[in-house]
Amino acid sequence: MDGKKKIEWAMKWMPVLDMIRKDFMSSKPFKGMNISMALHLEAKTAVLAYTLKQGGARVSIAGCNPLSTDDEVAKSLKEDYGLNVHAKRGLTKEEYYESLSKTIDIEPDIIIDDGGDLTGLVHNDKSVYKNIKGGNEETTTGVVRLKNMEKAGALKFPMFDVNDALMKHLFDNRYGTGQSTIDGILTATNLVIAGKNVVVGGYGWCGRGIANKMRGLGANVTVTEIDPFKSIEAHMDGFRVKQMKDAISDADFVITATGVKDIVTPELLRYAKDGVIMANSGHFNNEVAVDDIEKEYGKGKEVRKNVTQYNVGKKKAYVLSDGRLVNLASGQGHPAEIMDLSFSIQALTARFIADSPPKNPGVYPVPHEIDLEVANSYLHSYGIKIDKLTKEQLRYINSWQEGT
Numbered sequence: 066m067d068g069k070k071k072i073e074w075a076m077k078w079m080p081v082l083d084m085i086r087k088d089f090m091s092s093k094p095f096k097g098m099n100i101s102m103a104l105h106l107e108a109k110t111a112v113l114a115y116t117l118k119q120g121g122a123r124v125s126i127a128g129c130n131p132l133s134t135d136d137e138v139a140k141s142l143k144e145d146y147g148l149n150v151h152a153k154r155g156l157t158k159e160e161y162y163e164s165l166s167k168t169i170d171i172e173p174d175i176i177i178d179d180g181g182d183l184t185g186l187v188h189n190d191k192s193v194y195k196n197i198k199g200g201n202e203e204t205t206t207g208v209v210r211l212k213n214m215e216k217a218g219a220l221k222f223p224m225f226d227v228n229d230a231l232m233k234h235l236f237d238n239r240y241g242t243g244q245s246t247i248d249g250i251l252t253a254t255n256l257v258i259a260g261k262n263v264v265v266g267g268y269g270w271c272g273r274g275i276a277n278k279m280r281g282l283g284a285n286v287t288v289t290e291i292d293p294f295k296s297i298e299a300h301m302d303g304f305r306v307k308q309m310k311d312a313i314s315d316a317d318f319v320i321t322a323t324g325v326k327d328i329v330t331p332e333l334l335r336y337a338k339d340g341v342i343m344a345n346s347g348h349f350n351n352e353v354a355v356d357d358i359e360k361e362y363g364k365g366k367e368v369r370k371n372v373t374q375y376n377v378g379k380k381k382a383y384v385l386s387d388g389r390l391v392n393l394a395s396g397q398g399h400p401a402e403i404m405d406l407s408f409s410i411q412a413l414t415a416r417f418i419a420d421s422p423p424k425n426p427g428v429y430p431v432p433h434e435i436d437l438e439v440a441n442s443y444l445h446s447y448g449i450k451i452d453k454l455t456k457e458q459l460r461y462i463n464s465w466q467e468g469t
Contacts, residue, residue: 068108068141072115075108078401080446081409081439082116089120094416096121101173103165103183104203105133105393106152109404111142116412118148125149125171127164129179130348131156132386133393162186169193175418176200177411180348181210188214188221199223199418201411205238205269206324206348211428223423230410230431232439234270237407241399242392243274246320246346247282249396253371253385254342259283264316266309267323268295271346275320276304287312289328310336319343320391321352328352331361339380342372344391355388371395409439 076083089095100122104110110126118124126148128134134154143150151167153160165186169176175198178184184202187194199222202208208228214220227233247258263284265276276286276299288299289309300306309328313319314336321328324347331354334341345352358375359365365373365384371394375382386394398404413435423429444451454462461467 068111068135068137068139069145071108071135071138072111072141072146075112075401075404079109079112079405079408081405081442082112082412084442084446085409085412086116086119089116089412089416093121094419095175098174098419099123099125099171100175100177100415101168101171101183101187102126102177103129103168104177104179105129105390105398106139106142106150107133107135107393107398108138109398109401109408111138111146113408113411114142114148115146116408117415118146120412120416122175123149123171125168125173126152127168127183128152128154128156128161129182130390130393131158131161132389133398172196174198175415177203177415178207179203181207184211184214184224188219194221197222198422199225201225201227201414201418203227203233203407203411204348205271208428209324215426215428220426220428222426223418223429224427225414225418225429225431227407227410227414227431230414231436232443233407233410233431237399237403238270239274241274241403241407242271242322242346243278244403245392245396245399246275246322246344247278249391249394250318250320250342250344250385253344253369253391253395256342258318261285261317262287262315264289264309264312264319265304266319266321266328266352267325267347268292268299268304269322269324271322273299273302275322275346276302279320280304284318287316309333313337313341316341319353320346322346323352324348326351327354327357330354331358334358334362334375334377334382337377337380337382340383342383342385343388344385345388346390346392348390350388353384353388355384358382358384406439406443409442410435413438 106128134152139152151164208226263279264287268288287305290296343353365375368374371386373384
């Protein structure tokens, strides 16, 4: 399927963003503005970028991961939709940062980032960042980096935490990551899940989505955590909770979703069973410590597309997608209906920045009104009607006199 068909298919399943795009076409909230973007460049992302262009923006976009770009989509976005595209699958680290640099040649007024690499790069050039009204960050890893920049006094402009918007993390992180991670693993391996022992590293919104979807396919799921509260939650959700060195001993699959490096190390692989398959759903490729594994056990051998085999003594271990995001490097990413919600938050928050940017640098929450607008638009687009409080109910919940 060519890139344009992929984009058109995604558009059909993104009704909320379609409503926003139609509004942007008439209101032109970004007229005269430049927007630089670094996101996983595939069909759903293309719909967001095109929506911003329809709102009057000059858009320049790069990928936010060397292995997540869909080249057919990137080509179509440039040739059919007229955007500035600087993305290609399989970039070296140097080429990756060169592509990010090209996106900011337009001197952006707004940036939209995923993972924090674009934000970090912009901060290296005062002539660029001094003109930026603000930006959005899509993912957990990027938000952590932003908050660390803020604590260090290094953040030079306002950034909105899109990840923690309700209409993002409740659905994208849980249902999107859960489904797309399995899609990537199944595409890469063509193996059955039912009856397998699956270890999920991390029980945040992404981890719990993966754990629940894996259980739904018949896997025996174990969770590893560092947080006592999340550990208890996983336990009461019916999952086994163990330390990684114990969990990995009988694991058929190990899936990381923590945002922290060194979840699976060469030392831990000594405890693993023969044939363990490791996949990562965190943003960076250091949760499964591939570089350290290669230093310890030698360079791996590709035995199937996106499957690399390592010899760990007399045992074999497999890493999917070079330890990068398995749902995008081996799969098709999140479902379109899920990204409709996340990217609608992105689009409306960008409009908020264009209209009334915060005056001071810092990490800001997405305004609740934007969350509510996306939620109501979703319900409307799917014909779902919900109840409303009566006047008497409103009076009751806003009073204190009435009791037993």
